[in-house]
Amino acid sequence: MKNLEKIVFTPGPGSLTEENVMGLGPCFSRNDSKYLATMEYVHKKILELAGQKQIASFQGSGTLAIEIAINNFVYGKVLVVSTGFYSNRVGDLVRSFSELYKVVTQVEEIDWKDINSVTEKFDWVLACPVETSVGLLVPITDLHLLAQRCGAKLFLDATASIGLEAGHELADVVTFSSCKGLFGLTGGSFITHNNEPTFEPKNFYMKLATHANKRTTGAYHAIQSLHHTLDNHEALKQSVIVNKQVFIDRFAEYLIFPKENQPLLCTQLNQQILTDNPNVVLYESRHPIDGSVVCHIGELHLGRRAQGRIIEELYVAMAAIGAKKI
Numbered sequence: 001m002k003n004l005e006k007i008v009f010t011p012g013p014g015s016l017t018e019e020n021v022m023g024l025g026p027c028f029s030r031n032d033s034k035y036l037a038t039m040e041y042v043h044k045k046i047l048e049l050a051g052q053k054q055i056a057s058f059q060g061s062g063t064l065a066i067e068i069a070i071n072n073f074v075y076g077k078v079l080v081v082s083t084g085f086y087s088n089r090v091g092d093l094v095r096s097f098s099e100l101y102k103v104v105t106q107v108e109e110i111d112w113k114d115i116n117s118v119t120e121k122f123d124w125v126l127a128c129p130v131e132t133s134v135g136l137l138v139p140i141t142d143l144h145l146l147a148q149r150c151g152a153k154l155f156l157d158a159t160a161s162i163g164l165e166a167g168h169e170l171a172d173v174v175t176f177s178s179c180k181g182l183f184g185l186t187g188g189s190f191i192t193h194n195n196e197p198t199f200e201p202k203n204f205y206m207k208l209a210t211h212a213n214k215r216t217t218g219a220y221h222a223i224q225s226l227h228h229t230l231d232n233h234e235a236l237k238q239s240v241i242v243n244k245q246v247f248i249d250r251f252a253e254y255l256i257f258p259k260e261n262q263p264l265l266c267t268q269l270n271q272q273i274l275t276d277n278p279n280v281v282l283y284e285s286r287h288p289i290d291g292s293v294v295c296h297i298g299e300l301h302l303g304r305r306a307q308g309r310i311i312e313e314l315y316v317a318m319a320a321i322g323a324k325k326i
Contacts (some may be wrong), residue, residue, distance in 0.1 A: 004302050007129050007310050009273075010283045011132045011160060011265060012180035013299030014021055017236065023227035027220045030299065038227050045230040046182070049162060051169020052192035058211040059219045062159035063175035065189040066090060069155065069175045070097050072197035072208040076123030077106045079150060081115060081143065085133035085287040090126050090157055112138045115146045117259050122152040129167075130160035132295070133287035135268030137261050140167030163233065164240065164264040178222040181265065183236050183300055188222030232303065239306035240264050243296035246308030254316060256291065266295040271316040280313050 027035035043055045058064075070093050080091040091109060098104035110118055112127075115138075125147040140156065144167065147154040153172040162170070163181030168174050168315045172195065178188030188231070197208050197266050204210055211218075229236065242263050248255060254269040255262075273282060273292035285293045294314065299306040 007277065007278060007280045007313060008298045008316070009294045009296075009310075010281055011179070011295040012297060013186050014179075014183065014300040015300045015302075017183065017229065019183075019228040019232050019236070020225045023224040025224065026220055027224060029214050029218050030162045031289050035224075039218070039223050042223050042226045042230060045226075046190060047192060048232075049156070049168070049182075049233075050174050050176075050190075050192040052171070052174060053194050054212075055192045056189050056208055056212040057189060057219055057223065059190045059217065059222075060176060061185055062180075062189060063089065063093075065159075065175035065177065065191050067097075068206055068208060068211070069173050069191045069193075070094050070126075071203075071206040072125070072199060073153075073173050073193065073202040074124050074155060075103045075105075075198055076162065077119075077121070078104055078108070078124045078126060079118070079122040079146075079152065080107065081107045081112050081125065081138065081146070082109045083112045083128055083134065083136055083138060084283070085129055085130035086157060086159075087126075087287060088126045094126060097229070100107075101199070101201070112136070115142065119149060120148060122150040124155055125150060125152045126155045126157070128160070128206035129165060130158075130263040130265055132160045132266050132283075132293065134256075134289060135263065135293045136158050136217040136257055137161075137165065137263035140165065140170055140225065144170035160260070160263065160265050164237065178219065178226060180249075180297070182226060183233065183297070185222050185225035188219030188226070226269050229286045234304040236300050237264075238297050238304045239299045241310045242306045243299055243311065246311045247294060247296060250311055251316065254291070264296065266293050268293045269316065273314050274317045274321075275313050277313045291315070 009016035155173045156171045158176045162176040173193045179186040256268040270291040
């Protein structure tokens with residue numbers, strides 16, 4: 001089985017599940033009633049997870065979803081909550097949009113630790129509730145309270161939080177991909193939202209309507225992979241919960257963040273993680289950190305049968321005393 005040939009500690013996709021391939025087959029978005037029924041079903045299930053009223057899906061990464069959403073919804077005075085590499089990317093994208101169209105008038109950043117001190121008014125708050133580059137959770141309820149104090153709408157890059165963390169329904173616009181907390185195959189991206197776009201970009205591919213109205217080739221097989229996956233989502237999620245708990249119990253003395261800032265998807269340690277198994281794929285963060293980030297979707301295929309046994313393949317390297325196996 002392919003899952004035995006490679007053990008992944010990366011943020012997505014996780015191990016290959018039976019559910020991923022059960023729905024795959026020939027498909028088309030026009031005049032294919034079976035595929036259209038599948039897409040409608042998957043969209044409905046995703047809206048239930050996200051909590052918004054409307055959805056658009058398309059081929060591409062979570063980053064593309066962020067860029068399209070910024071180009072259609074974000075305006076005025078913007079506050080970006082700084083958490084790491086991916087929040088920085090959000091800030092860069094909104095500044096690029098501002099330079100192109102002048103719809104955004106001001107962009108400010110605030111460190112996630114300081115959000116309770118913000119009282120200034122903004123039009124939008126943009127944030128990544130789970131920052132995989134450092135293994136951090138900023139609870140969506142905290143981000144919602146920030147937006148309320150600022151009189152702002154809330155935009156979430158939920159690529160690493162959707163399907164795993166609570167509170168997405170508190171946001172106005174949410175973006176994510178198919179292959180992390182939704183547990184599908186790669187290639188699909190989603191934007192869920194409550195209100196209609198406030199701006200229509202000139203670029204055809206950046207228009208939300210292009211994708212909402214299926215004017216390009218869609219993420220057909222990613223959508224198909226989610227059909228049975230979302231039906232069994234809670235069981236698959238249990239494997240993540242188990243792996244997270246086994247990991248933090250095993251490496252408790254090396255944790256960076258307290259319990260309230262621990263996401264299900266990943267964990268940062270203050271030491272480097274090593275393995276002797278050549279089949280193990282470790283996560284390499286894009287953010288400069290001294291330790292390691294380990295992700296917990298490597299036993300998805302086991303669902304409720306997961307015991308976190310793959311954690312036994314890992315140990316920490318302590319510079320002062322050499323490698324330490326636990």
